[in-house]
Amino acid sequence: xxxxxxxxxxxxxxxxxxxxxxxxxxxxxxxxxxxxxxxxxxxxxxxxxxxxxxxxxxxxxxxxxxxxxxxxxxxxxxxxxxxxxxxxxxxxxxxxxxxxxxxxxxxxxxxxxxxxxxxxxxxxxxxxxxxxxxxxxxxxxxxxxxxxxxxxxxxxxxxxxxxxxxxxxxxxxxxxxxxxxxxxxxxxxxxxxxxxxxxxxxxxxxxxxxxxxxxxxxxxxxxxxxxxxxxxxxxxxxxxxxxxxxxxxxxxxxxxxxxxxxxxxxxxxxxxxxxxxxxxxxxxxxxxxxxxxxxxxxxxxxxxxxxxxxxxxxxxxxxxxxxxxxxxxxxxxxxxxxxxxxxx
Amino acid sequence: xxxxxxxxxxxxxxxxxxxxxxxxxxxxxxxxxxxxxxxxxxxxxxxxxxxxxxxxxxxxxxxxxxxxxxxxxxxxxxxxxxxxxxxxxxxxxxxxxxxxxxxxxxxxxxxxxxxxxxxxxxxxxxxxxxxxxxxxxxxxxxxxxxxxxxxxxxxxxxxxxxxxxxxxxxxxxxxxxxxxxxxxxxxxxxxxxxxxxxxxxxxxxxxxxxxxxxxxxxxxxxxxxxxxxxxxxxxxxxxxxxxxxxxxxxxxxxxxxxxxxxxxxxxxxxxxxxxxxxxxxxxxxxxxxxxxxxxxxxxxxxxxxxxxxxxxxxxxxxxxxxxxxxxxxxxxxxxxxxxxxxxx
Numbered sequence: 001x002x003x004x005x006x007x008x009x010x011x012x013x014x015x016x017x018x019x020x021x022x023x024x025x026x027x028x029x030x031x032x033x034x035x036x037x038x039x040x041x042x043x044x045x046x047x048x049x050x051x052x053x054x055x056x057x058x059x060x061x062x063x064x065x066x067x068x069x070x071x072x073x074x075x076x077x078x079x080x081x082x083x084x085x086x087x088x089x090x091x092x093x094x095x096x097x098x099x100x101x102x103x104x105x106x107x108x109x110x111x112x113x114x115x116x117x118x119x120x121x122x123x124x125x126x127x128x129x130x131x132x133x134x135x136x137x138x139x140x141x142x143x144x145x146x147x148x149x150x151x152x153x154x155x156x157x158x159x160x161x162x163x164x165x166x167x168x169x170x171x172x173x174x175x176x177x178x179x180x181x182x183x184x185x186x187x188x189x190x191x192x193x194x195x196x197x198x199x200x201x202x203x204x205x206x207x208x209x210x211x212x213x214x215x216x217x218x219x220x221x222x223x224x225x226x227x228x229x230x231x232x233x234x235x236x237x238x239x240x241x242x243x244x245x246x247x248x249x250x251x252x253x254x255x256x257x258x259x260x261x262x263x264x265x266x267x268x269x270x271x272x273x274x275x276x277x278x279x280x281x282x283x284x285x286x287x288x289x290x291x292x293x294x295x296x297x298x299x300x301x302x303x304x305x306x307x308x309x310x311x312x313x314x315x316x317x318x319x320x321x322x323x324x325x326x327x328x329x330x331x332x333x334x335x336x337x338x339x340x341x342x343x344x
Numbered sequence: 345x346x347x348x349x350x351x352x353x354x355x356x357x358x359x360x361x362x363x364x365x366x367x368x369x370x371x372x373x374x375x376x377x378x379x380x381x382x383x384x385x386x387x388x389x390x391x392x393x394x395x396x397x398x399x400x401x402x403x404x405x406x407x408x409x410x411x412x413x414x415x416x417x418x419x420x421x422x423x424x425x426x427x428x429x430x431x432x433x434x435x436x437x438x439x440x441x442x443x444x445x446x447x448x449x450x451x452x453x454x455x456x457x458x459x460x461x462x463x464x465x466x467x468x469x470x471x472x473x474x475x476x477x478x479x480x481x482x483x484x485x486x487x488x489x490x491x492x493x494x495x496x497x498x499x500x501x502x503x504x505x506x507x508x509x510x511x512x513x514x515x516x517x518x519x520x521x522x523x524x525x526x527x528x529x530x531x532x533x534x535x536x537x538x539x540x541x542x543x544x545x546x547x548x549x550x551x552x553x554x555x556x557x558x559x560x561x562x563x564x565x566x567x568x569x570x571x572x573x574x575x576x577x578x579x580x581x582x583x584x585x586x587x588x589x590x591x592x593x594x595x596x597x598x599x600x601x602x603x604x605x606x607x608x609x610x611x612x613x614x615x616x617x618x619x620x621x622x623x624x625x626x627x628x629x630x631x632x633x634x635x636x637x638x639x640x641x642x643x644x645x646x647x648x649x650x651x652x653x654x655x656x657x658x659x660x661x662x663x664x665x666x667x668x669x670x671x672x673x674x675x676x677x678x679x680x681x682x683x684x685x686x687x688x
Contacts, residue, residue, distance in 0.1 A: 273617030284634035
């Protein structure tokens with residue numbers, strides 16, 4: 001079968017690889033019908049050391065179950081399923097608490113022996129605990145929005161929960177990527193009264209406004225902090241969704257959060273230590289977040305997608321076959337494309 | 345009147361200073377009947393640059409209202425009152441939210457023009473918003489416990505709330521100082537099932553056990569992390585109360601917290617950046633806390649003190665007159681005394 005392999009920074013290839021197949025009795029093999037390139041795929045795209053064996057890529061996909069191991073109880077051949085971006089057993093102490101990202105027997109797509117989602121098929125370990133059956137057909141118009149439940153919409157929701165968004169709150173979203181835009185949707189969905197989007201890519205901030213952002217702040221760094229402070233009577237915002245992961249964006253988040261407020265961080269940290277220790281301490285700022293337990297959120301968010309109340313699929317602005325995956329990476333890395341949907 | 349002035353590291357003196365007097369119509373003058381030396385007073389005692397004018401010390405006290413400004417509505421001469429360690433107006437947006445430490449019109453004892461608590465009397469700004477009347481006499485046997493509501497018991501409670509302690513939770517308290525011991529009381533009070541105290545001062549860890557700690561961990565650093573992990577089946581604890589403020593103790597806190605758990609930090613940070621960014625991120629650890637809004641907690645904790653359900657006053661192991669304040673600093677700094685009560 002064909003699948004995406006990254007061999008180093010900027011070096012993404014479509015290759016023939018061994019067919020996905022059942023290995024453990026808890027596995028399922030899923031034929032991929034829709035997949036996505038993730039903003040987090042761009043970190044290795046920028047910095048990966050050259051590798052002879054390469055790394056299989058992709059952790060957001062929807063597909064059809066083609067085979068299920070003998071211990072799999074909840075899935076049948078032909079089921080259309082969406083996966084969270086990590087696989088998990090669904091039964092360990094952390095899964096039972098809804099923190100599937102810390103599953104004691106879980107792992108990542110693309111790790112040794114496990115396929116990536118940007119390919120024709122995937123062996124999904126712990127299939128019962130991982131996959132969620134979708135009550136639609138694979139050509140349903142909702143497919144882009146359903147695909148965001150794999151990661152970006154779940155991650156935006158996680159950022160909003162970690163930042164304690166709620167009715168009447170003033171919220172800021174740092175970052176106008178797909179996660180930031182889904183963060184706007186999540187903040188609106190949870191009842192935020194005012195939502196600042198911090199970003200300077202006009203098409204994206206315009207989409208953020210359609211999703212519910214009330215104010216666009218195009219300044220950066222200290223100027224962004226001053227602007228948000230000015231717009232909030234000097235107080236700052238109750239909730240900040242940090243959807244980038246750089247030290248500078250984290251400083252911005254800490255600079256605009258109100259005393260007693262919370263920063264939900266979901267951008268994978270590209271720095272060594274959290275800055276502004278004294279500022280966040282004396283203002284009693286809560287810092288929360290991390291990788292989103294998407295598996296826990298899919299069932300919560302699914303009805304809103306199915307009934308059209310949220311349309312996170314609008315973050316996809318380009319669709320193409322597997323062959324175009326390398327071009328998709330290039331376009332997303334250069335910010336020409338917001339998010340790329342792949343149809344193997 | 346006589347009051348405590350610090351002139352530099354290790355240089356604390358009792359001096360004659362101008363009498364406390366009303367300045368603003370919202371002030372009260374309080375004759376101090378009990379005061380305390382705080383662990384946080386030891387930070388300048390270790391490091392303060394020499395100063396010619398010095399700094400008035402003390403922010404934990406109980407006393408009798410001797411005069412009240414014409415705008416003061418809730419206090420009368422003769423009232424016995426306890427103060428939180430910061431003064432606050434009680435009416436601003438943050439006070440109304442219970443975050444009196446961020447009061448827009450509040451401040452610190454000992455700052456320019458405001459007396460410190462380690463003296464004969466104090467001008468208390470924003471007296472209505474700050475002081476809480478106590479329904480006992482000044483010679484009541486509960487005085488030590490009531491005095492802890494000024495700071496250490498409120499701070500231990502804040503750490504426990506920030507660390508999301510609750511029924512059935514496993515908790516660790518990093519630090520066996522007065523705040524850590526009050527953190528044990530708070531954790532027990534909030535229903536924690538198992539409470540680790542991390543400390544190596546035997547008299548203090550023994551008191552922690554009387555307060556409700558179930559396990560004493562005397563190891564430090566990496567060994568402490570290993571020990572707590574071992575005692576929790578490798579998972580770590582739900583809630584960590586960081587009651588020290590060093591980078592090393594923060595690393596310990598982050599090392600022993602369970603995935604999805606929370607660290608409540610109340611030790612004033614003696615370092616520049618929060619370590620272990622990736623570890624806390626990928627484990628979805630919440631970092632919360634800061635200075636305790638003691639004013640918000642006094643009314644909540646007061647019934648438990650008055651009815652004897654908690655006895656935080658047991659953290660005082662030395663009592664003396666104002667003259668002995670310098671010796672009190674020395675004894676606390678060398679860890680001979682746990683906490684010193686001063687009776688002006």
